[in-house]
Each structure stands twice: as C-alpha cells, then as structure tokens.
Amino acid sequence: xxxxxxxxxxxxxxxxxxxxxxxxxxxxxxxxxxxxxxxxxxxxxxxxxxxxxxxxxxxxxxxxxxxxxxxxxxxxxxxxxxxxxxxxxxxxxxxxxxxxxxxxxxxxxxxxxxxxxxxxxxxxxxxxxxxxxxxxxxxxxxxxxxxxxxxxxxxxxxxxxxxxxxxxxxxxxxxxxxxxxxxxxxxxxxxxxxxxxxxxxxxxxxxxxxxxxxxxxxxxxxxxxxxxxxxxxxxxxxxxxxxxxxxxxxxxxxxxxxxxxxxxxxxxxxxxxxxxxxxxxxxxxxxxxxx
Ligand SMILES: [Zn+2]
Numbered sequence: 320x321x322x323x324x325x326x327x328x329x330x331x332x333x334x335x336x337x338x339x340x341x342x343x344x345x346x347x348x349x350x351x352x353x354x355x356x357x358x359x360x361x362x363x364x365x366x367x368x369x370x371x372x373x374x375x376x377x378x379x380x381x382x383x384x385x386x387x388x389x390x391x392x393x394x395x396x397x398x399x400x401x402x403x404x405x406x407x408x409x410x411x412x413x414x415x416x417x418x419x420x421x422x423x424x425x426x427x428x429x430x431x432x433x434x435x436x437x438x439x440x441x442x443x444x445x446x447x448x449x450x451x452x453x454x455x456x457x458x459x460x461x462x463x464x465x466x467x468x469x470x471x472x473x474x475x476x477x478x479x480x481x482x483x484x485x486x487x488x489x490x491x492x493x494x495x496x497x498x499x500x501x502x503x504x505x506x507x508x509x510x511x512x513x514x515x516x517x518x519x520x521x522x523x524x525x526x527x528x529x530x531x532x533x534x535x536x537x538x539x540x541x542x543x544x545x546x547x548x549x550x551x552x553x554x555x556x557x558x559x560x561x562x563x564x565x566x567x568x569x570x571x572x573x574x575x576x577x578x579x580x581x582x583x584x585x586x587x588x589x590x591x592x593x594x595x596x597x598x599x600x601x602x603x604x605x606x607x608x609x610x
Contacts, residue, residue: 323507324550355458377506387462395454472506496524516542524602
C-alpha cells in the first residue's frame with residue numbers, strides 16, 4: 320500500500336505534469352465506488368479548468384483548480400498516478416513481469432484498470448490514474464466545501480510538531496504505536512514508518528502513550544520526520560506493495576532497522592529483533608535499544 324512517502328514521491332513526480340495545464344478532456348471507466356464524485360459530474364467540473372497547484376495531506380493528493388474547486392485523489396492500495404509514456408515494470412501484471420528480464424522497461428498503454436485519463440489543451444502527455452484493486456478514490460470539493468474524509472485527519476506527519484501532538488496523546492493509555500497509526504492524530508504514518516520511528520526514538524511500540532515523556536515525544540516526532548524524509552529521498556518503499564523481483568522502484572526497504580526483520584540481529588546492538596502483535600497489526604522492535 321502506498322504510504323505517505325510514496326504519495327509524496329508521486330506528488331513531486333506528477334506536479335509538473337498537472338500544474339499550469341488546462342484540462343481538455345476526461346475519460347473514465349464505468350461508474351463505481353472509485354468515483355466518489357460520479358464520472359459525468361467529474362467531466363463537467365474538470366473540463367476547461369486549469370490546475371493551480373498540487374498539495375498533499377496525509378495520503379490524499381489535492382489538486383487546486385482555477386475556479387476554487389479541489390480535485391482530490393487517494394491511491395488506495397494499488398493506485399498509480401503517472402504521465403502517459405511512463406515506463407515501469409510495476410504497471411504490468413505479475414505474469415507479464417515474470418516473463419521479462421529484471422531491468423526491462425516497457426511503455427504502458429491504458430487498460431481496463433486505467434480509471435481516469437486527463438487530456439490537456441497543450442500537446443503534452445496525458446495523466447493517468449490506474450488502480451488494479453480499485454481501493455483508490457477520486458472526488459471534487461467545491462470552493463470552501465468541507466470534506467468528511469479530509470476533515471478527520473490530524474496534522475500531516477511530515478510537518479507535524481510535537482507541541483501540537485502532546486495534548487492529543489499524553490492522556491491516552493493506548494499503545495504509542497497505535498496512536499502513531501491513528502490518522503486523526505497524525506495523517507500518513509503507516510506500519511513500516513511507525514516501527515522505524517519508534518526504533519530511532521528508543522521507545523517500545525507497546526508502551527502506553529501516557530508514559531511517553533514530552534522530550535521523548537519530541538524525539539519521536541523528529542524520528543517520524545527523519546524516516547519519512549529518508550524514504551522520500553530514496554523514492555519510497557516497495558515492500559508493502561508486492562514482493563517484486565526487480566525491487567528497483569524505491570530503496571527504503573534496504574534501510575529498514577526493525578520492520579519485518581524478526582529474528583535478525585539489530586544493526587545497532589546485535590540483539591534479536593522481536594515481532595509482537597498490537598491491535599491485530601504486527602510491530603517490530605529491538606528489546607535492547609527500545610524501552
Ligand atoms: Zn538494538
């Protein structure tokens with residue numbers, strides 16, 4: 320599943336293909352739960368509009384339009400947003416990938432999973448939204464319109480400040496790991512980055528949030544920023560997406576200190592990394608480095 324770093328990497332790659340361009344045509348697949356705003360309403364609203372900027376909050380991409388509307392996209396589990404002409408073996412089925420040499424690059428042509436195609440007035444490339452499992456979403460917000468989906472999100476994890484988080488967690492008896500994953504507290508942190516940040520901050524995932532001190536929280540927020548920034552720098556992480564033979568899109572999985580390293584030695588102290596389950600999700604930590 321794309322997490323915040325993958326969505327931010329997507330934002331940075333796709334922004335130059337969207338911002339400043341006027342939409343000339345919108346093509347979609349048939350109406351489905353992917354379209355929170357119905358396809359014909361999307362077409363009516365988007366055609367003729369120019370994209371002014373592309374922001375991100377948590378895992379949502381928010382394109383501001385020149386008439387004050389916002390076009391919101393969520394990549395879900397398998398969503399891919401890219402310019403036509405993009406080449407990646409990740410856009411192929413597992414069977415098609417298996418038949419290719421690992422370094423192969425293949426041009427993509429829109430298929431049944433390409434739910435949205437934006438064409439522009441200029442002759443530049445189309446922008447495509449492809450989603451095999453279709454847990455992604457697109458919707459429009461009118462000028463000033465509030466969104467239930469966006470409204471319940473906490474601060475964006477990449478810019479969140481410890482001072483703002485402290486009142487939200489110091490009284491909670493929930494495991495700190497679960498609080499980190501609570502999108503209403505911190506938008507965009509998923510399992511990998513929560514485990515990695517807790518390791519860097521030296522805090523065990525099961526510790527009650529109420530027993531995390533203010534200075535530990537400051538360290539933890541710095542750690543969240545550091546792991547997210549590093550993952551963005553390396554192009555995101557591929558591990559939660561699928562286990563690919565190529566593994567070329569994103570290098571963060573090679574830098575994991577604890578996540579999915581159960582039974583392996585801690586890279587800092589040599590102790591054996593443990594895996595536990597908290598609230599039905601796995602958590603990984605070093606019993607020596609984390610308290
Ligand atoms: Zn250790």
